[in-house]
Structures are given as C-alpha cells and as structure tokens.
Amino acid sequence: MKKILVASLVSAVFAVPALAADKADVIVVGAGGAGLSAAVTAHDLGKKVIVLEKMAYLGGNTNRAAGGLNAAESQPQAKAGIKDSKESHYNDTMKGGKYLNNPDLVHTLTDHAAESVDFINSLGGDLTDVGMMAGASQKRSHRPTGGGFVGANVVKTLAQASKDRGIDVRTMAKADELIVKDGKVVGVKYTKGKKQYEVMAPAVVLAAGGFSANQAMVVKLNPKLKGFATPNHTGATGDGITLGEKAGAATVDMKQIQTHPTVVPGKGEMITEAVRGNGAILVNKDGKRFINELQTRDVVSAAELAQKDKVGFLLFDNDVRKSLKAIETYIKGGMVTEGKDLHELAQKIGVDGKQLQATVDKYTKDQKAGKDSEFGRADMPRPLTQAPYYAVMVTPAVHHTMGGLRINSQAQVLDTKGHVIPGLFAAGEVTGGVHGANRLGGNAMADIVTFGRIAGRNASQQPTGVIIPRGEAPKAAAK
Numbered sequence: 260m261k262k263i264l265v266a267s268l269v270s271a272v273f274a275v276p277a278l279a280a281d282k283a284d285v286i287v288v289g290a291g292g293a294g295l296s297a298a299v300t301a302h303d304l305g306k307k308v309i310v311l312e313k314m315a316y317l318g319g320n321t322n323r324a325a326g327g328l329n330a331a332e333s334q335p336q337a338k339a340g341i342k343d344s345k346e347s348h349y350n351d352t353m354k355g356g357k358y359l360n361n362p363d364l365v366h367t368l369t370d371h372a373a374e375s376v377d378f379i380n381s382l383g384g385d386l387t388d389v390g391m392m393a394g395a396s397q398k399r400s401h402r403p404t405g406g407g408f409v410g411a412n413v414v415k416t417l418a419q420a421s422k423d424r425g426i427d428v429r430t431m432a433k434a435d436e437l438i439v440k441d442g443k444v445v446g447v448k449y450t451k452g453k454k455q456y457e458v459m460a461p462a463v464v465l466a467a468g469g470f471s472a473n474q475a476m477v478v479k480l481n482p483k484l485k486g487f488a489t490p491n492h493t494g495a496t497g498d499g500i501t502l503g504e505k506a507g508a509a510t511v512d513m514k515q516i517q518t519h520p521t522v523v524p525g526k527g528e529m530i531t532e533a534v535r536g537n538g539a540i541l542v543n544k545d546g547k548r549f550i551n552e553l554q555t556r557d558v559v560s561a562a563e564l565a566q567k568d569k570v571g572f573l574l575f576d577n578d579v580r581k582s583l584k585a586i587e588t589y590i591k592g593g594m595v596t597e598g599k600d601l602h603e604l605a606q607k608i609g610v611d612g613k614q615l616q617a618t619v620d621k622y623t624k625d626q627k628a629g630k631d632s633e634f635g636r637a638d639m640p641r642p643l644t645q646a647p648y649y650a651v652m653v654t655p656a657v658h659h660t661m662g663g664l665r666i667n668s669q670a671q672v673l674d675t676k677g678h679v680i681p682g683l684f685a686a687g688e689v690t691g692g693v694h695g696a697n698r699l700g701g702n703a704m705a706d707i708v709t710f711g712r713i714a715g716r717n718a719s720q721q722p723t724g725v726i727i728p729r730g731e732a733p734k735a736a737a738k
Contacts (some may be wrong), residue, residue, distance in 0.1 A: 281458040283309040283427075285718045286447050287466060288434045288499060291319030292410070292704065293687030294466035295417035296375075296711030297718065299382070301464075302424050304719040309458055310426060311449050313433040314494045317418050319468050320688065321707065323491060324410030325531030325585055326392055327400030328379070328708065329701035330372035335387050335401055343397040345369045352702060355394040355555050356661075356695020359512065364693045367668040368702070368709055375708035376401050384416035391536035391638055392700040393553045400701040406533055406583035409704055434498065437463060437506040437683070444506060444682035462682050462718035465672070466711060467499025469660035469688035471516075477657055480514045489657040490522050490529035499689035503664040506683065509675045511691040512662035517698055519658030520559040521573055523594050523651060529658065530573055530589060530651055532556075532700040537582045538641035539575035540622055541653075543567060546605060546614035548622065551634035557697045560655035570654045572608060574619075578645040589651065596650045604648045619643055659698050663691035670714035684718045686710035 285301040287294045290312035298308045316322075330336075331348035348369040353360055376386050386401040386409070402409045421428055431451055438446035438457065446459035470476045472495040478485045489495070500510065520541075521530040535541070535552045541559070543549050543566040550562040563571045580586050589595050598604025601619055605612035625631050626639040664685045665673045672683040687707040694702060 281309060281456070283307045283458060283460040285462045285464065285715070286311065286458055286460045287464045288447060288502070289319060289466035289468060289687070289689070290317040290428055290430070291466060291468055291687065291707065292321035292413050292417065293707035293711035293714070294464065295414075295421055296378070296708045297464045297466060297686060297715030298426050298428070299417060299420050299424065300712045300715030301719040302426055304716065306719045308426050309460070310421070310428040311432040311434050311447065312428065312430045313498070314492075315430050317428065317430070318410070318414035320491050320495055321410045321414050323529065324413070324704055325408050325529065326533045327390060327402035327409045327701045328372070328376060328386055328413070328704035329392065329395065329399050329699065330376045330401055330705060331369065331397070331399050333373040333376045333399070333401065335376065335389050336399065339389050341389060341398050343399050347396050348372070348399060351394060351396050352699060353695070355697050355699040357697060358695065359515065360695035361692035363668045364666070367713070368693055368705055371709050372705040375705060375712065378712060379413055379416055379708065382416050382420045385412055390533055391553070391640075392532050393535065393559070394555045394699040395701070400533065400536070402533070406537070406585055408531075408585055408588070413704065413708070434467070434502060437502055439506050442681060444680060462684065462721035464714045464718050465499040465503055465664065465683070465685040465689050466687050466714070467502070467689050468495050469663065470497030470500065471495045471657045471660050473497050477516060481516050484516060484518075484657055487518065487655070487657045488522065488527050490519065490527050491658065499685070500663050503672055503683070503685065503689070507674045507680060508672045508683070509665040509677075510662060511665045512695065513691065515661035515694075515696050516657060517556055517659040517661060518560040518655035519556055520563050520655050521651075521653040522656035522658075524570060524654045526594060527656070528589070528592065528594060529656070530594075530653060531585050533583055534573060534575060534579065534586060536638075538579045538639070538643065539573050540643070541571045542574050542610070542615065542618055543571055544610060546610040547618055548633060551631070551636045553636055553638060555697050555699065556658070563653070563655055570652055572610070573651040573653050574643075574648065576641070576643045576645045576648050578641050579643070580649060582641075594651055598648050600646050601648055604650055608650050608652070659694070659703060660688060661691060661694040661696065661698055663689050665692060666690050669717050670710050671717065682721055684714040686714040
C-alpha cells in the first residue's frame, strides 16, 4: 500500500516533455536513488541532464528500501554520541561480503557515505535517526526520525530536488541501446509509446538497478533460487546490465545473489532488518530461537530454510513496536499477529505456548545479563517484557543482486580488458564489486547515493575526460 502511494506521488512530479531529436550534457538511465543522485549532482555542476525511466513512476527499488543508509563518522552519529569509524564500516563491509568485494570500491563507499547523508539532508531529507543493522559493529544506519522508511524519504527528496531544478525526467521511456561511435558512448536510443527516439550526450550514466525480478536471469545464474519470490519492484530486470554488455562492458560477481530472510510468504512484503536491530527475535514453529538474529542475511536465510516449512516468526513486544515507525505499516497491512500475552499469541500462530514463553524468558534473562548464552547475539537492546506481543511469519526471498557491470572507483564502466569505456558511467545495483558475496543491510542506500554522486560528478566532466580526484567534493557551477 505504502509502495503504491509513494510511486503515485512520485509519478506525478514531472510533466512529460516534448520529444524530439535531443542533446544533453549527461543522460541518466534509471530514476531511482542512484540515477536521481547523479542527475542532481550533474545539474548542480552546470550541466543539462536528461533522465530516462522505463516505469511510470520514479524511485525504482529505492522506494522499497526500509532500513537505512549506512555511514560512519556522520553528523547524526556525533550528535547521538555514537563512536564509529570509517575503518570499522570498511571492515564490516568486507567481512559481510566474504572478502569478495573490490577493496577500492569499498573504501570509496565507506570514506564518502557520511557525505551522502549530508547531501540528502541538505536537500530537505530526514536521515537524522541512527539505528543498528545486521552485520554492523556499530549503529550507523541513518533513517528518518522515529525509524520510518528510508527509501520513500530519499526518493521524495531527490524527486523534489529534480523538479525544483527543472531536470528533464522522462517516464515510460525504456532505454533500448547505447549509441557508440569510435569506441565512445555518445547517446541512447529509447522507446516511449510506440516510437523510438535518440538523445545524444558525451556521457551516459547507467543506474537501472539489478535483476532480482528477472526470474529467468536469476535461475540461470543460481538454479537453487528457482521459484523464489522477490519483494522488489517489477522493473528490476537487469536491463542496464544488458545495455552495458552490448557496449562491451565487463561484469563481475554475477552469481552473487542475496536472499532477504524476513519476507512475508505470499505477500512479497519485506520486513525491514531494523525490526531485528531494534530488538525482535526469530523463532521457529516449535517456538524456539534458531539463530543470532543479527547475523548477515545469507546466514539467517540459510538458517530459516533449515526450519520446518522453511519459515520463521519475527517476534517482538510493544516496546519494539513503539521504537520503530515502520512497524505500523506492517500492522495496517495485516501482516502482524497480535496477542495480549505470549500464550494468546502462540495459540494464534500455532506454536506451543509453554515453549514460546520459555524461549522469551531465557532471552530476557540473557538480555539482562548482557550475554546471549544460546547464539552469541551481541546487541540485545530490549528484554521483550512489554505486552502485547506480535509475530510475523517470514521466509527468504531474492532481494539483492550483488553482481553487475564492472566499474572503478570513479564510477567509470570497464570493458573486458579492464579499460575504461569512454563516456560510460554506472552506479547502484546495476554495478558489481561493491558488496561481494553478501550485502549488508543499509549499504545499498549508501552505495546508490555515494556512487550516484560520483557518477554524476565525473560524467559532468565529459568530453574533456578530466576526472575529479576521489575525495574532492562536487562544486556547483558558478551562476
């Protein structure tokens, strides 16, 4: 419901421009968080930008991002008294990705993620609340006040910034082919309605997202995922990867496909990791815990698949509910079962009441002692003692595709020989190498905004070919 409302609001932001033989300084393919970050950045450097979005609305999968944007040494962390470091963020990301990640890309991400928080907040966004996500050693997931959905806030912020700047954003405009001349990408052919058009520019940014909704592509790369649902939007079909490959781009880590462990069976609705981060536990149909809930997504997903009927229940109390605004959306959506006490809840979800009570009692005792004697969970923020109690049945589903186009730290796309393809940049889930074998929750939002800005900044330097050194902040053009 919330997803549809966000999409409807964003689709109404822009009037459809007149179509003709067009020229721009920068073309952006995809109007999600990465694409709009690139577009706003390039525009603020004085460039004419045209954005092509195949869907009827803006935001793509960013609309569905729930948890937060990971960043270390940020202003909101400092205000909250949270001690963190970019080095710790880097180490957590590499460990979470099983060290398959490209270290240079990860350094770029973790070194500049705090700037991405500042960027969104400077545009009127709200990334001021900071919480814990699985795989993180510190609270560094930035989200709206009270723990609201991060994606909706970021999309609304970037869409409004694009509108305020008069950026030419074209919806229902599907990119068909990159125009390449003398080895350089110089434009895009796209279809709108029943007609095909061309738009020319010395730089193109691919920000069309991943391929989690392309079941054929997913299964070809990992047959074990046949039949898995996805909570992602229908446009996540890998179009940008295909466009890049046809222009000679290399890919990396394509077989690395992540499942998210808390998706509601039959509804395709993902329950944000922040629910566990704020204190919820996972129990099986026997009413027993079976995993450290803050393990990485691949580990928790595998543990769930080993349980009866391949499901678990996300269990929390009223204290957790009050700590996170996002939970209200799940309750209104009919995904949450409520019980006045644990025994009533157990009866409603078909779990043995005595066992569920014993499980929560043990967790509460461990929480008060500051040590999880069963699974070693380090962060247990709440004892789960405040009735009423709540449960959501969950199972894994395809969530993020870590593989994609190979890029360097300047967001330039590389060919199969490792050479830069002139005029071609990419950012976000269309790329590979940042997350390795497993993405940490909160790092996708950091990825799309950070590399989106880098792509927009460096695309704005074409056709001179001058790349602004990493770490130097984009500067607005003189007015």
